[in-house]
Amino acid sequence: MAAQQNPIVLQNQTDDLPLLLIHRPPFFTILPLTHLLSRHFHLLDPHLQPPSPSHPLPLDDFLSLHAPSLRAVVVVGIHPFTADHLRLLPSLELVAGTSVGTDHIDVAACRRRGIAVTHAGYAFTEDVADYAVALLIDVLRRVSASDRYVRSGLWPVRGEYKLGSKLGRKRIGIVGLGRIGSKVANRLRAFGCRIAYNSRKEKPSVPFPFYSNVCDLASESDVLVVCCSLTAETHHIINKDVMKALGKEGVMINVGRGALVDEQELVRFLMQGEIGGAGLDVFENEPNVPRELFDLDNVVLSPHSAVITPESIESMTKLVLANLKAFFAGEPLPSPAQEDQI
Numbered sequence: 001m002a003a004q005q006n007p008i009v010l011q012n013q014t015d016d017l018p019l020l021l022i023h024r025p026p027f028f029t030i031l032p033l034t035h036l037l038s039r040h041f042h043l044l045d046p047h048l049q050p051p052s053p054s055h056p057l058p059l060d061d062f063l064s065l066h067a068p069s070l071r072a073v074v075v076v077g078i079h080p081f082t083a084d085h086l087r088l089l090p091s092l093e094l095v096a097g098t099s100v101g102t103d104h105i106d107v108a109a110c111r112r113r114g115i116a117v118t119h120a121g122y123a124f125t126e127d128v129a130d131y132a133v134a135l136l137i138d139v140l141r142r143v144s145a146s147d148r149y150v151r152s153g154l155w156p157v158r159g160e161y162k163l164g165s166k167l168g169r170k171r172i173g174i175v176g177l178g179r180i181g182s183k184v185a186n187r188l189r190a191f192g193c194r195i196a197y198n199s200r201k202e203k204p205s206v207p208f209p210f211y212s213n214v215c216d217l218a219s220e221s222d223v224l225v226v227c228c229s230l231t232a233e234t235h236h237i238i239n240k241d242v243m244k245a246l247g248k249e250g251v252m253i254n255v256g257r258g259a260l261v262d263e264q265e266l267v268r269f270l271m272q273g274e275i276g277g278a279g280l281d282v283f284e285n286e287p288n289v290p291r292e293l294f295d296l297d298n299v300v301l302s303p304h305s306a307v308i309t310p311e312s313i314e315s316m317t318k319l320v321l322a323n324l325k326a327f328f329a330g331e332p333l334p335s336p337a338q339e340d341q342i
């Protein structure tokens with residue numbers, strides 16, 4: 001048993017609870033999650049083990065120590081979980097993700113080993129959809145820019161701020177009509193927008209026009225809302241041709257993943273006024289955001305927080321626990337990850 005080989009586990013393990021590895025970035029607030037999970041599992045968190053919290057064991061050493069007994073890992077946020085991690089965990093059978101996207105997990109390598117992968121299912125769907133709409137209204141009506149204008153004392157000096165543009169009747173192109181995209185579509189339809197979409201496949205039950213080509217969708221849209229999963233096929237799906245087709249007045253909202261958009265091209269298009277504006281919650285190299293965007297008032301920036309509310313964290317936490325319990329009980333998993341399902 002690993003506990004006998006390993007004083008680090010023995011020191012803390014006074015119960016028969018199953019071991020669970022928490023794979024997370026160093027600075028991530030997951031208190032509700034770990035609090036709930038610690039009632040059902042013996043948590044192994046490399047960041048909280050000796051030699052000291054500020055000098056944790058290197059992850060590889062930590063994993064090698066605990067590897068033989070670990071059947072399940074919780075991957076927190078979008079912390080990469082790669083084939084190298086998998087190699088260190090010969091007994092692994094479940095990777096339970098806390099995010100809806102699984103692009104940071106080597107799902108193909110998991111599948112080859114018969115390791116199940118679960119994700120956040122519907123836990124974040126509504127909050128992300130709300131946020132996409134919020135970013136769009138902010139860009140169109142210049143809410144954040146107006147706020148900066150007032151706070152900087154310019155109103156009495158320069159008078160009215162630049163007018164924004166109306167949301168109603170805008171032609172919205174949704175890239176990825178999955179869980180999130182569908183909710184965005186329903187919300188924007190209620191504002192009187194016209195919806196069309198691009199997806200891997202046409203969805204016969206959907207009342208919106210389908211475009212198999214993103215460029216064609218962009219040229220028929222005032223706004224693109226990007227909400228598909230990041231895969232090899234969708235990497236840089238928003239490239240310079242798509243931005244050109246979207247045009248000088250066009251607005252792009254990205255609540256999917258940074259790498260869905262060719263960020264260098266996006267910066268160039270925005271700087272040169274070749275597209276009208278952008279609302280971005282995700283970036284190619286988070287938490288680094290291209291500095292050129294900081295001075296552009298037609299761009300709204302957000303630190304990958306569309307998914308997070310206390311309510312969505314609670315739903316996600318319950319779902320992660322349900323997946324783990326089902327796994328250890330040998331029952332069907334509530335939210336197995338499937339491609340193209342964000």
Ligand SMILES: O=CC(=O)O
Pocket residue numbers: 098099100101102120124307
């Ligand atoms: O970006 C967040 C998620 O995929 O849940």
